[in-house]
Amino acid sequence: MLAYDAAARKAPQESGREPLAGQRQAHAILHGVTRKFKKNGGTEVFHALGPIDLTLYKGEFFSVVGPSGCGKSTLLDTLSGLARPSDGTVQFENREVKGVPDGVGVVFQEDASFPWLNVRDNISFTLRMRGMDGAEIKRRVDYALAFMGLKDFASAFPAQLSGGMRQRVCIARTLVQQPRLILLDEPFGALDQQTRLLMGDELLRLWRETNATILLITHALDEAAMLSDRVGVMSSRPGLFIDIVETGWERDRDSRVVSTPRFGEVNARLWEKLRVESLKVMGGQHG
Numbered sequence: 001m002l003a004y005d006a007a008a009r010k011a012p013q014e015s016g017r018e019p020l021a022g023q024r025q026a027h028a029i030l031h032g033v034t035r036k037f038k039k040n041g042g043t044e045v046f047h048a049l050g051p052i053d054l055t056l057y058k059g060e061f062f063s064v065v066g067p068s069g070c071g072k073s074t075l076l077d078t079l080s081g082l083a084r085p086s087d088g089t090v091q092f093e094n095r096e097v098k099g100v101p102d103g104v105g106v107v108f109q110e111d112a113s114f115p116w117l118n119v120r121d122n123i124s125f126t127l128r129m130r131g132m133d134g135a136e137i138k139r140r141v142d143y144a145l146a147f148m149g150l151k152d153f154a155s156a157f158p159a160q161l162s163g164g165m166r167q168r169v170c171i172a173r174t175l176v177q178q179p180r181l182i183l184l185d186e187p188f189g190a191l192d193q194q195t196r197l198l199m200g201d202e203l204l205r206l207w208r209e210t211n212a213t214i215l216l217i218t219h220a221l222d223e224a225a226m227l228s229d230r231v232g233v234m235s236s237r238p239g240l241f242i243d244i245v246e247t248g249w250e251r252d253r254d255s256r257v258v259s260t261p262r263f264g265e266v267n268a269r270l271w272e273k274l275r276v277e278s279l280k281v282m283g284g285q286h287g
């Protein structure tokens, strides 16, 4: 039996009721969400994001692309509950988000492993902090180690691992929390192209196995086009969604979709929109 417990992933209000085939069920909803910052602590307001209206559907893989500085990370912080919106509301499983909710896991770009802990202790860290029963921690960590191909590295320290392996540790640390919504901010940004493609396949496997909803922020259009059910393209700041592209991939896909004509079409459409927005940002820098 898999250690990733299907029952634990269900939202309480959904227990015993599966959505009808083909019917999309809202999992997280952003309604009129903006983020505004005070500039240099003064009175001038810096409008970073929105207003954003977006529904993430249960079990989908949604990616966000957009020009540098358009507010992608700000969007993720707001959706995860790490930060509150300036206006609007965020809902997860029909409840307003007012802090990181149980059931939401975040993976960041930077290598967030603890250098002084070995791989097993890195992965179990959050569960131990929560005071979870030791046997349950062991069960979950053993599963995550096997799932992420880290079994032989349980006693290794992060400095002894490659960048890709360290990022697997960070994903495993999120996985053991059995999140129903996984938010990833440029998780493969620091990796070379081949490793990125293979990590993309790992992420697809994790997505299928866990049935989690995934929101991925990425700079790489090909990564978004290959992995996602839908890709949201954001405008230059303040970031808004200017296009949402449905890829039409089967659930059982992998990185080999990159050699299909459809992949080329999706990529071209994303670039058409993103090019215009990126030029605006570059123009702003030069003007």
Ligand SMILES: Nc1ncnc2c1ncn2[C@@H]1O[C@H](COP(=O)(O)OP(=O)(O)OP(=O)(O)O)[C@@H](O)[C@H]1O
Binding pocket: 037, 038, 046, 048, 066, 067, 068, 069, 070, 071, 072, 073, 074, 075, 237
């Ligand atoms: N806490 C903050 N205080 C002030 N400004 C902020 C804060 N957080 C983000 N910003 C600003 O909001 C804008 C959006 O930042 P954000 O990091 O969300 O963009 P991004 O799209 O993720 O950028 P990149 O693609 O370069 O990673 C930026 O101009 C940033 O400087």
